[in-house]
Amino acid sequence: MTSLPDSVQFPIGPGGVTSAPGFRAATLLAGIKPSRKRDDLTLIVSDSPATAAGIFTSNRVVAAPVRLCRRHLVGNLAQAILINAGNANACTGAQGMADAENSALWVGQKLGLDPTRVLICSTGTIGIPMPMEKIEAHLPRLVAGLTSPADEAAAQAIMTTDTVPKHGHVRFTIDGKTVTIGGMAKGAGMIEPHMATLLCFITSDAQIEPEALQLALKAAADLTFNRITIDGDQSTNDTVLILANGHAKNNPLNPRHPEWSIFCNALTALMKDLALRIVRDGEGATRFVTVTVQGAPTPADADKAARAVCRSLLVKTSWFGGDPNWGRIMDAIGYSGAELDEHAVEICFDNLVAVRNGRFAEGASLEELAKVYAQPAFSVTIDLHRGPATTTLYTCDCSEAYVRINAEYMT
Amino acid sequence: MTSLPDSVQFPIGPGGVTSAPGFRAATLLAGIKPSRKRDDLTLIVSDSPATAAGIFTSNRVVAAPVRLCRRHLVGNLAQAILINAGNANACTGAQGMADAENSALWVGQKLGLDPTRVLICSTGTIGIPMPMEKIEAHLPRLVAGLTSPADEAAAQAIMTTDTVPKHGHVRFTIDGKTVTIGGMAKGAGMIEPHMATLLCFITSDAQIEPEALQLALKAAADLTFNRITIDGDQSTNDTVLILANGHAKNNPLNPRHPEWSIFCNALTALMKDLALRIVRDGEGATRFVTVTVQGAPTPADADKAARAVCRSLLVKTSWFGGDPNWGRIMDAIGYSGAELDEHAVEICFDNLVAVRNGRFAEGASLEELAKVYAQPAFSVTIDLHRGPATTTLYTCDCSEAYVRINAEYMT
Structure with a gap:
């Protein structure tokens, strides 16, 4: 039913961006947004140059730090990432670009690195x-504070209105060497109005070729971060970065390496874990819903069909209300643009058949279906019975709290 | 800024579907949905065969009455429309189709009409x-009650959770003859969970060729009902029908008739009036917003850009909160897929410039912009400065009441 690898093979441990040998991090409260009480500036550093890759928002309105990262990743080498919460540095024009460049310059000076080895990420108000x-005033203390482990502190400092930090690591063997991938993510928080930027930072001691790292990251993101949706609004700042410093001394990974799939599956398992934590912490979310479209x-x-269901306000509010309103799901797939025959459609809530041949199934019971929707997590499986293709998305309901959170005043 | 004709030239009077000579209507409470206290069955009849045209949902999941209307309109002739509220007759399989056919058969028998001259519309639970x-039990009394005027009663009887009836008429002269177009619409109501079906019924005494009527209806719908959006969910039952019985005895209208544009503009003015009333009565709506994208x-x-803004939950909740969060509008146009350069974008709230060159405009004040958003109705105008094309959409905010209304329990 799902094409995701079984993450049971790659159990996710606590850790985070400093789990892999050779990575340190530091955080502090710089006061970037005056009202914030929690650390808002994070620095991640690799002791040696790391192979780096990134995936960025496809929004045409792009924050300055995203432009900078794209440019600095041309050489596929990076050694430091500076992240701030509280200000997105988006829609800030030429000054915003100069600010991002200066941040990279200052971090480079403090660490003795070429500024192009420094990546910058921002999340907050646009x-x-x-x-x-x-930033300038606090950088010396930030650099002085670099340490390992610093997983929880870093995952806390990149949060905006996330209610829980999201971090973990996975460990496995390649060429007989122990390899670690650690990571953290944030998203879906929004106490004050700004985009619910998704940020994810992954570090690893794997030795890997640059093109292979980008390939693995893209493939994993397509199966994880690109399969979650909370409200359908894509940020100007979405960024997933990975640094791999090679400390594990395995033979360089690439698609021809016999254990290539182990690395890819472990990376995917970690990123899936982080992505699902983002959905579970979605703004105002009360239900975690796995939507699969098959056939x-x-x-x-x-x-198309799965995204229409996950984006439909009518479907999302019915999840919030615990209302087994299968007609809204039929309606959403109907306008999704997906090729379908309504009289062939089958829909299950968990393992209960709700719809068969496009109609309420014989013997189905709204009371029983309502019990499925009453759970904090459940699945909706839609079989179009038209072909072989399948996809799974992860999403949440839309509650009154979502509206309240996002209606708060900016001025 | 808008391509809509000036409806000042065609002032909308009270009336409705029985304003044009030769049309009668009747309503009664048949108890189609037991909890309903208001009339739920409506019959509109033309005293003589009328040229007819219709526009229907493009949803692939299609209600039985929509299938029936499409079939019965092949000959472009109709004389009666039976409308029920409380049950959508959608996702009801072969039985649902047989039920719609029987309704047409029974109405035809009572009125002495071929059943293909009868159109059926339903709105309610899927x-x-x-x-x-x-329906069978109440049809004799319904037919016996046909009368004119019956505009307000008919507009009330097709409502679901609409809070106000929506009806009106427009009158003008063609070939020296007085021509009337009357109409009513419903939509956006949802006391119990079902699709917020949009239904619109227009009657006219104009004499008009069948292809011309379909053409005029399609053109008017593209400028009116296809320009409104409340929550982006398209129903399985959406229907706009027009009957023109020729009683005005003008020369048959077609695009070569010298006064063709008068009819088209009058029809568009009436349909725009009805469409905007639907937005104003949107579920939980507290703000009426006109979104124009130009350049x-x-x-x-x-x-694409205008629809992304109107559908964005983040934008809609900021309207509800009265929060002049222009960054969310930048973000939405950025992911809309529209061709744009963020550094050229200009955004105005009513006549106040909020964004210039993609940044917060010099001299703009969030306090002043918040005053615009505090109004019950305002406009957002986005200039991409990239070309000649313009569009205007009409929409509303998304409030906690919207979520509450749509989270109510079905079972």
């Missing part, structure tokens, strides 16, 4: 100039 | 069998 004097003529049809 | 015995390279780009 359209406000970055308070650069605060679609093509993967694109499966994707 | 997936519940139609209580046909109630787009193509009409498709303008449409």
Whole structure:
């Protein structure tokens, strides 16, 4: 039913971005957004140059730090990542770009690195100039504080209105060497109005070729972060970065390496774990819902149908209300643009058949179906009975709290 | 800024579907949904065969009455429309189709009409069998009650959770003859969970060729009902029908008639009036917002950008909160797929410039912008400065009440 690898093979441990040997991190409260009480500035450093890759928002409105990361990743080498919460540095024009460049320059100076080896990430309010004097003033103390482990502190410092930090690591063997991948993510928080930027940082001691790292990251993101949706709004700042410093001394990984799939599956398992934690911590979310569309003529049809269901406000509010309103799911797949025959559609809530041949199934009971929706987590499986393609998305309901959180006043 | 004709030239009077000579209507409470206290069955009849045209949902999941209307309109002739509220007759399989056909048969028998001259429309809960015995039992009294005027009663009887009836008429002269177009619409109501079906019924005494009527209806719908959005969910039952019985005795209208544009503009003015009333009565709506995108390279780009803004939950909740969060609008147009350069974007709230060159405009004030958002109705105008194309959409905010209304329990 799902094409995701079994993460049971790669159990996720606590840890995070400093789990892999050779990585340190530091955090502090710089006061980038005056009202914030929690650390808001994070620095991750690899003791040696690391192979690096990134995946960024496809939004045409792009934050300055995203532009900078794209440029600095051309050489596939990086050694430090500076992350701030509280200000997105988006829609800030030429000044915003100069600010991101200066941050990289200052971090490079403090660490003795070429500024192109430094990556910058921001999350927070859009359209406000970055308070650069605060970053400059706090950098020396930040660099002095670099340590390992610092997983929980780093995962806390990148949060905006996330209610829980999201971090972990996975460990496995390649060429007889122990390899570690650690990571952290944030997203879906929004106490004050700004985009619910998704940020994810992964570090590993694997030795891996640059193109292979980008390939593995892209493949894993397609199966994980690209399969979650909370409200359908894509941020100007979404970023997933990975640094691999080679300390594990395995033979360089690439798709021809006999254990290539182990690395890819472990990376995917960790990223899936982080992605699902983001959904569970979705703004105002009360239900975690796994939506699978199977039997679609093509993967694109499966994707259209699943996304329409996950984005439908009527479906999401019925989940919130615990209302087994299967008609709204029929309606959403109907307007999704997916190729389908309504009289062939079958829908299950967990293992209960709700719809068969496009109608309420014989013997189905709304009372029993309502019990499925009453759970904090459940699945909706839609079989179009039209072909071989399948997809699974992970999403949450839309509650009154979501509206309340996002209606708060900016001025 | 808008391509809509000036409806000041065609003032909308009270009236409705019986304003045009030769049309009668009747309503009664048949108890199709037991909890309903208001009339739920409506019959509209033209005294003589009328040229007819219709526009229907593009959802692939299609209610039985929509299938029936499409079939009966092949000959472009109709004389009666039976409408029920409380049951959508959607996702009801072969029985649902037979039920719609029987309704047309019975109405035809009572009125002495071929059943293909009868159109059937339904709105209400999806997936519940139609209580046909109630329709059969009440039809004689319904037919006996046909009268004119019956505009307000008919507009009330097609409501679901609409809070106000929506009806009106427009009158003008063609070939020296007085021509009337009357109409009513419902939508956006949802006391119990079902699709917020949009239904619109227009009657006219104009004499008009069948293809011309379909053309005029399609053009008017593209400028009116296809320009409104409340929650982005498209129903299985959406229907716009027009009957024109020719009683005005003008020369038959077609695009070569010298006064063709008068009819088209009057029809558009009436349909725009009805469409905007639907938005104002949107579920839980507290703000009426006119979103215009101009300066787009193509009409498709303008449409993508405007729809993304109108559908964005983050934008809609900021409207509800009265929060002048222009960054969310930048974000939405950025992921809309529209061709744009963020550094050229200009955004105005009413006449106040909020964004210039993709950044918060010099001299703009969040306090002043918040005053615009505090109004019950305002406009957001986005200039992409990339080309000649423009579009305008009409929408509303998303409030906690919307979530509450749609989270209510079905079982």
